[in-house]
Each structure stands twice: as structure tokens, then as C-alpha cells.
Amino acid sequence: MRHAILALAALAAALPAQAEPVVLQPSSPWNVDFAEDKCRLSRLFGEGENQHYLAFQQYWPAPEAGLTVAGPAFEKFRSLDRTQVRFYETQAPMRTTPFTGKVEQFGTGVIFSNLKIDSGEPETNVIDKPGQGGLPQMDTALGNQVQFVELKQGGREVRLATGPMGEAFEVLNQCTLELLRDWGLDAERHLTMQSGPRWINQAALTRKITANYPTGALAQGEQAIMRMRVIVSAEGMVESCTILKATNTTRLESPACEVMQGARFEPARDASGQPFRSLYATSITYRIG
Numbered sequence: 001m002r003h004a005i006l007a008l009a010a011l012a013a014a015l016p017a018q019a020e021p022v023v024l025q026p027s028s029p030w031n032v033d034f035a036e037d038k039c040r041l042s043r044l045f046g047e048g049e050n051q052h053y054l055a056f057q058q059y060w061p062a063p064e065a066g067l068t069v070a071g072p073a074f075e076k077f078r079s080l081d082r083t084q085v086r087f088y089e090t091q092a093p094m095r096t097t098p099f100t101g102k103v104e105q106f107g108t109g110v111i112f113s114n115l116k117i118d119s120g121e122p123e124t125n126v127i128d129k130p131g132q133g134g135l136p137q138m139d140t141a142l143g144n145q146v147q148f149v150e151l152k153q154g155g156r157e158v159r160l161a162t163g164p165m166g167e168a169f170e171v172l173n174q175c176t177l178e179l180l181r182d183w184g185l186d187a188e189r190h191l192t193m194q195s196g197p198r199w200i201n202q203a204a205l206t207r208k209i210t211a212n213y214p215t216g217a218l219a220q221g222e223q224a225i226m227r228m229r230v231i232v233s234a235e236g237m238v239e240s241c242t243i244l245k246a247t248n249t250t251r252l253e254s255p256a257c258e259v260m261q262g263a264r265f266e267p268a269r270d271a272s273g274q275p276f277r278s279l280y281a282t283s284i285t286y287r288i289g
Contacts, residue, residue: 021157022073024052030168032175036182037244038227039175041168045160046071053106054149054160059227059244060281061176061190063136064116066225069151070109073158074100077110077151079223080287084152087117088145093152094120099223110151113225113285117142135190137176143169183231185279189270197232197280198266208259209284222252223287228260230280236265239277243284256284 024045033040042055052071059066077083079100084093096112103109116122117139144166150159180187199205224245231239241257268278 021159023159023161024050024071024073025161026163027051030171032168032171034175034178037179037242039172039179041065041172043162051106052160053103053109054162056172058138058172058176060179060229060279061135061137061173062114063139064114064122065138065172067112067115067149068103068109069149069158069160070103070106072107073156074108074110074151076156077108077153081153083110085112085115085120086148086150086152088147096121099225111225113283117146133194134192137173138169140166140169140173143167180279183229183279185231185277189276190268190278192271193276193278194269194271194273197236197268197278199280200236200264200266201262205259205263209254209256216252224252224285226254226256226284226286228254228256228282228284230260230263232265232267232278232280234267234275234277236267236275238263238265252286254284254286 026043026045027047028044030041030043033042038057038059040055040057042053045052045054050072052069052073055068057066057068077100080097083096083098085096086093096115099111099113101109101111112121114122144164146162146165148159148161148163150157152158177187177191180190227244229242229244231241233239238260241260243254243257265280267275270276
């Protein structure tokens with residue numbers, strides 16, 4: 001028995017030590033930017049050269065948001081490596097595969113296209129989901145359960161101590177409603193709608209959008225997260241299409257809006273079942289491999 005114990009002790013000594021978790025306290029209040037095309041909820045953590053950045057971003061009303069964290073504690077995080085995410089102590093870690101990139105003034109950033117507080121990376125990020133009435137928004141009750149934003153990749157673990165975020169999510173929801181109004185849409189009608197627009201010929205057009213990775217971008221190894229916003233008329237026709245880049249690129253330009261000129265929709269229907277002018281929006285991720 002003595003020999004077994006000594007052998008195990010020797011093995012333990014040979015294993016690399018786990019890095020101590022990095023815990024960062026807030027050094028600024030929450031700030032919400034009511035921008036022209038997006039809403040950003042951000043906060044700073046740590047001080048001086050150890051300052052870190054956290055931001056939730058939304059480009060339309062949704063129960064999920066893009067998430068960016070940046071700062072020296074994330075310097076050794078790697079793009080598309082499995083990364084565990086948690087928002088409160090009793091939550092099981094959620095597996096994700098984020099991008100990494102440079103965030104101005106803060107260095108290495110870890111970037112998620114979309115995250116839901118209770119379930120991680122959603123399969124889709126659209127303003128309406130089949131069979132779901134009303135307007136999907138951030139869940140403020142769930143936000144009040146949040147204690148931190150914690151990322152773990154390999155032996156590295158970083159926790160940003162946010163505290164409850166229900167009130168911050170409520171302001172974010174107000175901001176995305178203002179986006180609808182800015183685009184000339186009836187926000188109140190959306191809040192009580194029976195259903196959003198349904199893309200009828202989605203399968204065929206999605207194949208066209210995803211079939212060809214832009215050649216110049218592929219050669220440069222460029223990857224990106226983009227948001228597509230389509231205004232759909234009460235007749236189910238595309239009135240306008242806008243592509244917004246959530247990450248910076250030099251060569252990567254999406255052909256999605258050109259393809260969407262051929263899109264056909266079942267229009268959104270309000271509380272009384274009448275078709276009305278609305279929004280179809282989704283995320284497009286260009287990922288090599």
C-alpha cells in the first residue's frame with residue numbers, strides 16, 4: 001500500500017499545475033449604447049493594465065445576444081477551441097466554440113456570435129421562431145439569476161463578477177424596441193403579434209448563400225460573424241436587406257442580400273391575425289473548416 005501511495009504522489013507531482021482562476025470585479029457601471037443599428041450593453045472590470053471589457057450586443061429583439069469579453073486574462077485563449085461558459089454557481093458548464101480576435105484598447109477578445117444565458121449557443125438566431133407568439137426578448141427574471149460571466153478554456157478560467165443583470169437586460173430590451181421604431185416598424189404591434197414572418201423558400205436560398213465562401217476572404221483565412229436584417233412587407237415581399245458586420249473584415253463580403261431579393265415570406269400576423277409589415281433577421285457565421 002505504501003508503494004502505491006508513493007507512486008500516486010509522484011504522478012501528481014509530474015502533472016502540470018492548474019492555473020488559479022482569475023476573478024475580476026467591476027470598475028465601471030453598466031453602459032447601454034442606443035446606436036443606429038445595434039444595442040450594446042457594456043462594462044469594465046479590473047484596473048489599470050489589468051482592465052477588461054465585457055459587452056452584450058443585440059441587433060434586433062431576441063432572447064439571446066452576442067457576447068464579447070477582452071483583456072489580458074484572455075491572451076492565451078484560442079479561436080474555436082472548446083470553451084465552457086457559466087453565468088451562476090449552480091449552472092452546469094455549457095460547451096461553446098467562440099472566435100478570438102483583437103479588441104481595440106483591450107487586446108485579445110473572445111467573441112460569441114450568440115449566447116443564451118440558460119442554454120449556451122442557439123442553433124439559430126432569428127426574431128421569430130415557429131409556433132411562438134409575441135416578441136422574443138432578453139429574460140429579465142433569468143438575468144436576475146446571473147452572478148458572473150465565467151469562461152474556461154483548457155486550464156485557464158476567468159470570471160467577471162457582474163452580479164444580477166435583470167435591470168440591465170430590461171434596458172437592453174427597451175433599446176431593441178427603439179431599433180424597430182427607428183426602422184419604421186410598429187413596435188407595439190410586434191409585442192402582441194401572433195407570429196413573425198416565415199421564410200417560405202429558405203432551404204433553397206440558404207444553400208445559395210452558404211455554397212461559396214468569398215474567395216479572397218478564404219485565401220486570407222478571414223472568418224466573420226454577420227447580421228442580416230430584412231424588412232418584410234405585409235404582402236410577404238422583401239422591402240430592404242441590410243448586412244451588418246459584428247466582427248471586422250477586409251475582404252469578406254457576404255452575398256446574402258443579393259440572394260434575398262428572391263426570398264418569399266408568409267407575412268407576420270398581429271394579435272387579430274392581420275398581416276403587417278415586419279422584420280426577419282438572422283445571424284450568418286463564416287467559419288473555415
